[in-house]
Amino acid sequence: MSLNYFVAPQVAAFLEEKARDYGPGLSGALFGAGWWFWVDACAASGVNIPFVQYLPGVVATLALIMINCIRRDELQEYDAFDEGVFFRSRFWLLMSYIVSIAAIGGSVAVLLKDYALDTSVQTAWPGVAGLCQTTLILGSALLFFVSRLPGDTDGSYSAYSSF
Template sequence: MGAQEIWNSVGPGLAGAVFGTAWWFWVDAVVCSAITVPFLHYLPGIAASLAALMFNCVKKEELVEYSPFDDGEGCRSRTWLFLAYVISFVSLAGSVGMLIEDALVEGRPSTWTGVAGVLQCTFVLASGLVFWTSRSANEF
Protein backbone atom coordinates (compact mmCIF):
# COMPACT_ATOMS: atom_id res chain seq x y z
CA MET A 1 0.00 0.00 0.00
CA GLY A 2 1.50 3.31 -1.11
CA ALA A 3 1.43 6.67 0.58
CA GLN A 4 -1.36 7.94 -1.70
CA GLU A 5 -3.61 4.99 -0.83
CA ILE A 6 -3.01 5.53 2.87
CA TRP A 7 -3.78 9.23 2.48
CA ASN A 8 -6.95 8.38 0.50
CA SER A 9 -8.15 6.13 3.32
CA VAL A 10 -7.11 8.31 6.30
CA GLY A 11 -7.74 11.77 4.83
CA PRO A 12 -11.56 11.86 4.87
CA GLY A 13 -11.68 10.81 8.53
CA LEU A 14 -9.05 13.40 9.42
CA ALA A 15 -11.00 16.04 7.49
CA GLY A 16 -14.16 15.16 9.40
CA ALA A 17 -12.34 15.37 12.72
CA VAL A 18 -10.89 18.78 11.87
CA PHE A 19 -14.32 20.00 10.70
CA GLY A 20 -15.92 18.80 13.94
CA THR A 21 -13.19 20.47 15.97
CA ALA A 22 -13.81 23.74 14.12
CA TRP A 23 -17.49 23.77 14.97
CA TRP A 24 -16.74 22.62 18.52
CA PHE A 25 -14.65 25.77 19.04
CA TRP A 26 -17.56 27.90 17.86
CA VAL A 27 -20.23 26.12 19.90
CA ASP A 28 -18.02 26.36 22.99
CA ALA A 29 -17.59 30.11 22.50
CA VAL A 30 -21.32 30.69 21.98
CA VAL A 31 -22.31 28.60 25.00
CA CYS A 32 -19.70 30.20 27.28
CA SER A 33 -20.49 33.75 26.16
CA ALA A 34 -21.92 36.00 28.86
CA ILE A 35 -24.14 37.79 26.33
CA THR A 36 -26.10 36.59 23.32
CA VAL A 37 -23.86 36.30 20.27
CA PRO A 38 -25.39 38.20 17.32
CA PHE A 39 -26.20 36.24 14.16
CA LEU A 40 -23.67 38.34 12.23
CA HIS A 41 -20.92 36.52 14.16
CA TYR A 42 -22.17 33.19 12.79
CA LEU A 43 -21.81 34.20 9.14
CA PRO A 44 -18.02 33.72 8.68
CA GLY A 45 -18.23 30.09 9.83
CA ILE A 46 -21.26 29.41 7.65
CA ALA A 47 -19.51 31.01 4.66
CA ALA A 48 -16.33 28.99 5.31
CA SER A 49 -18.38 25.78 5.42
CA LEU A 50 -20.06 26.75 2.15
CA ALA A 51 -16.67 27.50 0.56
CA ALA A 52 -15.29 24.13 1.69
CA LEU A 53 -18.30 22.44 0.13
CA MET A 54 -17.83 24.46 -3.06
CA PHE A 55 -14.21 23.53 -3.65
CA ASN A 56 -14.97 19.89 -2.92
CA CYS A 57 -17.48 19.92 -5.79
CA VAL A 58 -14.65 20.31 -8.32
CA LYS A 59 -13.22 17.14 -9.82
CA LYS A 60 -9.44 16.93 -9.92
CA GLU A 61 -9.33 15.71 -13.51
CA GLU A 62 -11.13 18.88 -14.66
CA LEU A 63 -8.08 20.88 -13.56
CA VAL A 64 -5.41 18.78 -15.28
CA GLU A 65 -5.51 20.15 -18.81
CA TYR A 66 -5.55 23.87 -19.36
CA SER A 67 -6.17 25.94 -22.43
CA PRO A 68 -6.51 29.72 -22.10
CA PHE A 69 -9.16 29.68 -24.83
CA ASP A 70 -11.23 26.90 -23.30
CA ASP A 71 -14.78 27.92 -22.53
CA GLY A 72 -15.90 24.49 -21.42
CA GLU A 73 -15.56 22.32 -18.37
CA GLY A 74 -12.05 23.40 -17.32
CA CYS A 75 -12.89 27.09 -17.41
CA ARG A 76 -16.10 26.59 -15.42
CA SER A 77 -14.27 24.49 -12.84
CA ARG A 78 -11.49 27.04 -12.43
CA THR A 79 -14.01 29.86 -12.12
CA TRP A 80 -15.99 27.89 -9.52
CA LEU A 81 -12.79 27.11 -7.62
CA PHE A 82 -11.72 30.77 -7.73
CA LEU A 83 -15.12 31.84 -6.39
CA ALA A 84 -14.84 29.24 -3.59
CA TYR A 85 -11.43 30.56 -2.59
CA VAL A 86 -12.67 34.16 -2.65
CA ILE A 87 -15.53 33.19 -0.33
CA SER A 88 -13.13 31.32 1.95
CA PHE A 89 -10.74 34.25 2.28
CA VAL A 90 -13.60 36.71 2.79
CA SER A 91 -14.97 34.48 5.56
CA LEU A 92 -11.55 34.36 7.20
CA ALA A 93 -11.20 38.14 6.91
CA GLY A 94 -14.70 38.56 8.36
CA SER A 95 -13.84 36.39 11.34
CA VAL A 96 -10.68 38.43 11.96
CA GLY A 97 -12.81 41.59 11.77
CA MET A 98 -15.21 40.13 14.33
CA LEU A 99 -12.24 39.29 16.59
CA ILE A 100 -10.98 42.87 16.43
CA GLU A 101 -14.47 44.22 17.08
CA ASP A 102 -15.00 41.88 20.04
CA ALA A 103 -11.64 42.86 21.53
CA LEU A 104 -12.06 46.63 21.16
CA VAL A 105 -15.76 47.44 21.53
CA GLU A 106 -17.40 47.34 24.94
CA GLY A 107 -20.66 45.41 25.21
CA ARG A 108 -19.73 42.89 22.50
CA PRO A 109 -19.13 39.17 23.01
CA SER A 110 -15.85 38.21 24.66
CA THR A 111 -12.53 38.05 22.87
CA TRP A 112 -12.75 34.26 23.09
CA THR A 113 -15.76 34.40 20.79
CA GLY A 114 -13.67 36.25 18.21
CA VAL A 115 -10.73 33.87 18.59
CA ALA A 116 -13.08 30.89 18.26
CA GLY A 117 -14.50 32.40 15.06
CA VAL A 118 -11.03 32.69 13.54
CA LEU A 119 -10.14 29.14 14.63
CA GLN A 120 -13.45 27.88 13.25
CA CYS A 121 -12.88 29.41 9.81
CA THR A 122 -9.26 28.24 9.69
CA PHE A 123 -10.11 24.68 10.68
CA VAL A 124 -13.15 24.45 8.38
CA LEU A 125 -11.09 25.57 5.40
CA ALA A 126 -8.23 23.24 6.37
CA SER A 127 -10.65 20.32 6.60
CA GLY A 128 -12.00 21.12 3.15
CA LEU A 129 -8.50 21.13 1.69
CA VAL A 130 -7.59 17.89 3.47
CA PHE A 131 -10.71 16.23 2.08
CA TRP A 132 -10.09 17.57 -1.44
CA THR A 133 -6.49 16.35 -1.49
CA SER A 134 -7.38 12.94 -0.06
CA ARG A 135 -10.05 12.16 -2.64
CA SER A 136 -8.94 9.83 -5.42
CA ALA A 137 -9.20 11.19 -8.95
CA ASN A 138 -12.03 8.86 -9.97
CA GLU A 139 -14.49 9.84 -7.21
CA PHE A 140 -17.68 11.77 -7.94
Protein backbone atom coordinates (compact mmCIF):
# COMPACT_ATOMS: atom_id res chain seq x y z
CA MET A 1 0.00 0.00 0.00
CA SER A 2 1.32 3.40 -0.90
CA LEU A 3 1.89 6.30 1.44
CA ASN A 4 -0.10 8.49 -0.95
CA TYR A 5 -3.35 6.94 0.29
CA PHE A 6 -2.85 8.39 3.77
CA VAL A 7 -1.12 11.75 3.26
CA ALA A 8 -0.91 14.42 0.61
CA PRO A 9 1.43 13.63 -2.32
CA GLN A 10 3.64 16.60 -1.47
CA VAL A 11 4.09 15.38 2.10
CA ALA A 12 4.79 11.82 0.88
CA ALA A 13 7.45 13.07 -1.54
CA PHE A 14 9.06 15.14 1.22
CA LEU A 15 9.07 12.18 3.61
CA GLU A 16 10.54 9.80 1.04
CA GLU A 17 13.23 12.33 0.17
CA LYS A 18 14.20 13.12 3.76
CA ALA A 19 13.88 9.56 5.08
CA ARG A 20 17.03 8.56 3.23
CA ASP A 21 18.95 11.48 4.72
CA TYR A 22 17.67 11.55 8.31
CA GLY A 23 16.45 7.98 8.87
CA PRO A 24 19.78 6.36 9.76
CA GLY A 25 20.71 9.20 12.11
CA LEU A 26 17.39 9.08 13.93
CA SER A 27 17.65 5.31 14.06
CA GLY A 28 21.06 5.55 15.69
CA ALA A 29 19.73 8.08 18.17
CA LEU A 30 16.90 5.72 19.14
CA PHE A 31 19.35 2.84 19.52
CA GLY A 32 21.65 4.93 21.70
CA ALA A 33 18.73 6.19 23.80
CA GLY A 34 17.58 2.62 24.37
CA TRP A 35 20.93 1.51 25.66
CA TRP A 36 21.27 4.75 27.66
CA PHE A 37 18.05 3.91 29.53
CA TRP A 38 19.47 0.53 30.47
CA VAL A 39 22.90 1.84 31.52
CA ASP A 40 21.19 4.54 33.59
CA ALA A 41 19.03 1.94 35.31
CA CYS A 42 22.05 -0.25 36.08
CA ALA A 43 24.00 2.69 37.48
CA ALA A 44 21.17 4.31 39.42
CA SER A 45 19.53 1.22 40.91
CA GLY A 46 22.25 0.55 43.49
CA VAL A 47 21.74 -3.21 43.37
CA ASN A 48 23.49 -5.94 41.44
CA ILE A 49 21.37 -6.68 38.36
CA PRO A 50 21.64 -10.31 37.24
CA PHE A 51 22.74 -11.14 33.71
CA VAL A 52 19.34 -12.64 32.84
CA GLN A 53 17.89 -9.12 32.91
CA TYR A 54 20.41 -7.99 30.29
CA LEU A 55 19.21 -10.59 27.77
CA PRO A 56 16.12 -8.77 26.37
CA GLY A 57 18.31 -5.84 25.27
CA VAL A 58 20.90 -8.15 23.76
CA VAL A 59 18.20 -10.11 21.93
CA ALA A 60 16.63 -6.85 20.69
CA THR A 61 20.03 -5.79 19.33
CA LEU A 62 20.32 -9.17 17.59
CA ALA A 63 16.85 -8.62 16.10
CA LEU A 64 17.97 -5.20 14.82
CA ILE A 65 20.84 -6.85 13.00
CA MET A 66 18.60 -9.61 11.65
CA ILE A 67 15.98 -7.17 10.32
CA ASN A 68 18.54 -5.04 8.54
CA CYS A 69 20.34 -7.95 6.86
CA ILE A 70 17.60 -8.05 4.23
CA ARG A 71 17.39 -5.80 1.20
CA ARG A 72 13.94 -4.36 0.62
CA ASP A 73 13.99 -5.14 -3.09
CA GLU A 74 14.22 -8.86 -2.25
CA LEU A 75 10.86 -8.54 -0.51
CA GLN A 76 9.08 -6.57 -3.20
CA GLU A 77 10.09 -8.16 -6.49
CA TYR A 78 8.88 -11.69 -7.12
CA ASP A 79 10.53 -13.70 -9.85
CA ALA A 80 9.42 -17.24 -10.59
CA PHE A 81 13.03 -18.18 -11.38
CA ASP A 82 14.75 -16.65 -8.36
CA GLU A 83 15.68 -20.01 -6.75
CA GLY A 84 13.86 -19.27 -3.47
CA VAL A 85 15.31 -15.85 -2.65
CA PHE A 86 11.82 -14.39 -2.26
CA PHE A 87 10.82 -17.09 0.22
CA ARG A 88 14.11 -17.05 2.14
CA SER A 89 13.99 -13.28 2.55
CA ARG A 90 10.44 -13.31 3.84
CA PHE A 91 11.16 -16.25 6.14
CA TRP A 92 14.24 -14.48 7.57
CA LEU A 93 12.17 -11.34 8.15
CA LEU A 94 9.48 -13.40 9.89
CA MET A 95 12.11 -15.01 12.13
CA SER A 96 13.57 -11.61 12.98
CA TYR A 97 10.11 -10.32 13.92
CA ILE A 98 9.63 -13.38 16.14
CA VAL A 99 12.96 -12.63 17.85
CA SER A 100 11.80 -9.02 18.28
CA ILE A 101 8.56 -10.06 19.93
CA ALA A 102 10.50 -12.45 22.16
CA ALA A 103 12.72 -9.57 23.28
CA ILE A 104 9.71 -7.45 24.20
CA GLY A 105 8.11 -10.41 25.93
CA GLY A 106 11.29 -11.03 27.89
CA SER A 107 11.48 -7.43 29.04
CA VAL A 108 7.82 -7.50 30.12
CA ALA A 109 8.46 -10.77 31.98
CA VAL A 110 11.47 -9.25 33.78
CA LEU A 111 9.44 -6.17 34.67
CA LEU A 112 6.55 -8.18 36.06
CA LYS A 113 8.46 -10.99 37.77
CA ASP A 114 11.35 -9.10 39.30
CA TYR A 115 9.98 -5.62 39.90
CA ALA A 116 6.20 -5.22 39.73
CA LEU A 117 5.12 -8.34 41.64
CA ASP A 118 8.01 -8.43 44.12
CA THR A 119 7.17 -6.19 47.09
CA SER A 120 10.68 -6.31 48.57
CA VAL A 121 12.14 -4.31 45.66
CA GLN A 122 12.49 -0.60 46.40
CA THR A 123 12.36 0.66 42.81
CA ALA A 124 10.97 -0.67 39.53
CA TRP A 125 13.19 1.55 37.38
CA PRO A 126 15.42 -1.26 36.01
CA GLY A 127 12.35 -3.16 34.80
CA VAL A 128 10.81 -0.07 33.19
CA ALA A 129 14.14 0.86 31.66
CA GLY A 130 14.49 -2.63 30.19
CA LEU A 131 11.09 -2.30 28.53
CA CYS A 132 11.98 1.17 27.22
CA GLN A 133 15.29 -0.21 25.97
CA THR A 134 13.77 -3.01 23.92
CA THR A 135 11.03 -0.84 22.43
CA LEU A 136 13.49 1.88 21.43
CA ILE A 137 15.94 -0.61 19.91
CA LEU A 138 13.21 -2.30 17.91
CA GLY A 139 11.80 1.08 16.84
CA SER A 140 15.32 1.90 15.69
CA ALA A 141 15.46 -1.33 13.70
CA LEU A 142 12.20 -0.60 11.91
CA LEU A 143 13.13 3.02 11.21
CA PHE A 144 16.47 1.98 9.77
CA PHE A 145 14.80 -0.72 7.64
CA VAL A 146 12.17 1.70 6.32
CA SER A 147 14.64 4.50 5.63
CA ARG A 148 16.39 2.39 3.01
CA LEU A 149 14.96 2.71 -0.47
CA PRO A 150 14.24 -0.41 -2.53
CA GLY A 151 17.20 -1.12 -4.75
CA ASP A 152 19.85 0.12 -2.32
CA THR A 153 22.39 -2.46 -3.37
CA ASP A 154 25.53 -0.40 -2.83
CA GLY A 155 24.84 0.05 0.89
CA SER A 156 25.05 3.85 0.84
CA TYR A 157 22.48 5.93 2.63
CA SER A 158 23.38 9.52 1.81
CA ALA A 159 25.56 11.70 -0.38
CA TYR A 160 28.25 11.62 2.33
CA SER A 161 28.71 7.86 2.33
CA SER A 162 32.20 8.04 0.82
CA PHE A 163 33.64 9.62 3.98
